[in-house]
Amino acid sequence: NIQNSFSKIFRKWRSKGKLTEEDLDRGLLEIKNALLEADVNYDVVKEFIEGVKESAEGEEILYALNPGQMIVKIVFDELVKILGKAKKEIYFKGNPAVIMLLGLQGSGKTTTAGKLARFLTKKNRKTMLVPADTRRPGAVEQLKQIAEQAGVGFYKPDTDNPVEIARKAPKVAYIEGYDTVIIDTQGRLHVDDKLMQELKKMIKVAKPSEKLFVADGMTGQDAVKIAETFNNNLDITGVILTKMDGDARGGAALSIFSVTKKPIKLIGVGEKLSDIEQFYPDRIASRILG
Amino acid sequence: LGKSIAKDKIVIEELERTLIEADFGVQITMDIIEAVKKSPDKKSAIEEIKKYLINILELPEKEERSETKPYVVMFVGVNGVGKTTTIAKMANIELKNGNDASLVAGDTFRAAAIEQLTIWSERLKIPIFKGEYGADPASIAYRAISESKGENRIILIDTAGRLHTNKNLMMEMEKIVRVLKKIDDKYPNEILIVLDASIGQNNIQQAKQFMVYVPLTGIVMTKLDGTAKGGSIFPIVRDLKIPVKYIGTGEGIDDISPFSSEEFVNTLFP
Numbered sequence: 001n002i003q004n005s006f007s008k009i010f011r012k013w014r015s016k017g018k019l020t021e022e023d024l025d026r027g028l029l030e031i032k033n034a035l036l037e038a039d040v041n042y043d044v045v046k047e048f049i050e051g052v053k054e055s056a057e058g059e060e061i062l063y064a065l066n067p068g069q070m071i072v073k074i075v076f077d078e079l080v081k082i083l084g085k086a087k088k089e090i091y092f093k094g095n096p097a098v099i100m101l102l103g104l105q106g107s108g109k110t111t112t113a114g115k116l117a118r119f120l121t122k123k124n125r126k127t128m129l130v131p132a133d134t135r136r137p138g139a140v141e142q143l144k145q146i147a148e149q150a151g152v153g154f155y156k157p158d159t160d161n162p163v164e165i166a167r168k169a170p171k172v173a174y175i176e177g178y179d180t181v182i183i184d185t186q187g188r189l190h191v192d193d194k195l196m197q198e199l200k201k202m203i204k205v206a207k208p209s210e211k212l213f214v215a216d217g218m219t220g221q222d223a224v225k226i227a228e229t230f231n232n233n234l235d236i237t238g239v240i241l242t243k244m245d246g247d248a249r250g251g252a253a254l255s256i257f258s259v260t261k262k263p264i265k266l267i268g269v270g271e272k273l274s275d276i277e278q279f280y281p282d283r284i285a286s287r288i289l290g
Numbered sequence: 291l292g293k294s295i296a297k298d299k300i301v302i303e304e305l306e307r308t309l310i311e312a313d314f315g316v317q318i319t320m321d322i323i324e325a326v327k328k329s330p331d332k333k334s335a336i337e338e339i340k341k342y343l344i345n346i347l348e349l350p351e352k353e354e355r356s357e358t359k360p361y362v363v364m365f366v367g368v369n370g371v372g373k374t375t376t377i378a379k380m381a382n383i384e385l386k387n388g389n390d391a392s393l394v395a396g397d398t399f400r401a402a403a404i405e406q407l408t409i410w411s412e413r414l415k416i417p418i419f420k421g422e423y424g425a426d427p428a429s430i431a432y433r434a435i436s437e438s439k440g441e442n443r444i445i446l447i448d449t450a451g452r453l454h455t456n457k458n459l460m461m462e463m464e465k466i467v468r469v470l471k472k473i474d475d476k477y478p479n480e481i482l483i484v485l486d487a488s489i490g491q492n493n494i495q496q497a498k499q500f501m502v503y504v505p506l507t508g509i510v511m512t513k514l515d516g517t518a519k520g521g522s523i524f525p526i527v528r529d530l531k532i533p534v535k536y537i538g539t540g541e542g543i544d545d546i547s548p549f550s551s552e553e554f555v556n557t558l559f560p
């Protein structure tokens with residue numbers, strides 16, 4: 001954990017009496033490395049450390065009795081403060097309210113669609129799952145089986161055109177008495193212009209109140225470029241981080257929020273449909289710090 | 291008296307940024323910078339880095355394929371990295387090389403996993419062994435291999451995505467290997483871990499932990515058609531000595547290439 005990895009440096013500090021500017025910089029270097037090892041993006045780390053340095057200098061850490069402990073607390077509080085701005089509820093507007101899940105290949109969208117449907121059912125919403133991925137082998141069948149497991153509605157596509165599915169499904173959902181539609185989309189690269197255009201068309205016809213970027217919690221440095229591109233093109237309304245039941249430190253959370261400023265609404269913590277939970281900034285902060 | 295980049299903070303930071311942003315990770319980045327800090331300028335430092343990296347990637351060539359009939363390749367990895375799609379691509383390579391291939395639907399857990407692999411087997415017109423959802427994957431693999439005894443073909447085994455932190459799933463994977471060894475100690479001839487290039491430092495943990503349970507013989511790194519550089523491969527190859535066999539560059543059946551250390555390293559420093 002962070003206390004142990006910094007203890008060497010901070011133990012030296014204790015015997016010093018007064019820290020120098022150089023001592024502080026060495027401590028900040030340790031923090032920088034810890035954040036990089038946690039997969040926080042290089043530029044995000046730079047910006048974060050500068051913010052911490054300002055707070056540290058303001059707090060007279062150079063004269064503190066236990067400067068190591070103080071700086072760790074400053075870092076933790078700063079992380080929680082930043083990530084805290086990332087916490088928000090799902091927003092429903094329209095009848096039916098449409099939620100669209102989008103993101104890279106394999107990030108967990110289809111599974112998350114089922115988790116979200118079950119989660120909303122417990123909140124007394126009547127949800128229909130819409131399989132708009134008509135390309136991946138077995139994708140429609142995968143969502144169909146998930147809809148059965150979750151005990152929610154399922155839209156049977158009569159076309160393999162994702163834009164047509166996005167356009168028709170909410171109308172059918174309305175007629176059948178659903179108040180919520182969750183559209184699962186094909187995984188796509190942020191640099192695939194054709195597929196990004198397709199997503200824009202789907203958004204235009206489905207008019208979702210939530211465009212949720214589903215990202216793998218283990219994503220590395222590329223998290224910034226990926227999230228930024230999705231956000232700049234589609235103006236996402238929130239993020240869902242998946243596979244946080246592993247031991248990845250989850251620095252992608254800080255990277256994605258820093259660059260998009262869009263809230264992290266939910267966290268995926270396993271393969272079962274019940275494995276979804278609220279985003280707790282302090283839990284993610286201590287995880288990133290290791 | 292030569293000049294060296296060691297004194298040039300700007301060049302050092304630029305090199306550090308390039309490596310970190312490529313997901314190399316802090317430790318190996320420091321090792322690399324240390325190794326090349328005597329270079330006179332950035333250009334020669336990059337040339338030194340490339341040599342250093344190619345040196346890591348070039349492992350002694352394994353011997354020719356063993357003559358077992360069938361020849362068994364098992365695919366493992368965490369959730370969503372591209373195992374099932376990679377199996378289809380690799381089966382296609384075998385067919386193009388004039389070999390017979392069969393698939394084994396060893397993911398008996400995830401929704402529509404068997405249907406997904408079945409569609410690929412139909413597209414490739416090759417046999418597939420499957421069982422019921424919830425069946426023990428070891429028993430499906432055992433049946434597939436023993437029923438193919440003596441056949442001159444490649445059998446590719448798909449397995450469920452699993453996090454290395456899930457001990458039960460790691461033991462389930464270990465059991466598949468143990469059970470196949472009852473048929474022939476050489477089985478599986480290859481155990482390939484599939485790693486996603488967009489994942490960061492956790493790739494290292496994945497490779498290390500999977501290696502504890504099964505003897506990995508190779509790596510396939512997927513999704514290199516994205517913008518991620520896959521630098522996490524270097525600490526893995528350096529420390530675990532597992533060779534990279536193929537890279538995945540897309541979702542189509544032909545989007546796979548045999549790994550070339552020169553091409554890979556040159557892409558890092560265009």
Ligand SMILES: Nc1nc2c(ncn2[C@@H]2O[C@H](COP(=O)(O)OP(=O)(O)OP(=O)(O)O)[C@@H](O)[C@H]2O)c(=O)[nH]1
Pocket residue numbers: 104105106107108109110111112133136139185186187188242243244245267268269270271275369370400451453
């Ligand atoms: N351990 C774990 N596995 C997850 C989580 N979310 C999804 N998965 C698994 O990740 C894998 C990929 O999930 P999918 O839902 O198929 O991902 P996807 O984004 O729809 O994939 P594409 O449609 O191909 O882009 C599956 O094995 C899921 O069971 C999670 O929070 N934890």
Ligand SMILES: Nc1nc2c(ncn2[C@@H]2O[C@H](COP(=O)(O)OP(=O)(O)OP(=O)(O)O)[C@@H](O)[C@H]2O)c(=O)[nH]1
Pocket residue numbers: 105106136187189367368369370371372373374375376397400403449450451452512513514515516537538539540541545
């Ligand atoms: N862009 C790109 N996508 C890929 C590549 N390899 C696989 N994919 C996509 O990644 C997603 C997941 O692929 P799968 O083959 O289902 O992955 P998996 O490891 O079998 O997933 P689980 O069985 O759920 O753990 C699919 O949408 C694939 O089309 C690749 O090299 N590039």
Ligand SMILES: [Mg+2]
Pocket residue numbers: 109110111133139184185186187
């Ligand atoms: Mg999907």
Ligand SMILES: [Mg+2]
Pocket residue numbers: 373374375397403448449450451
């Ligand atoms: Mg699979």
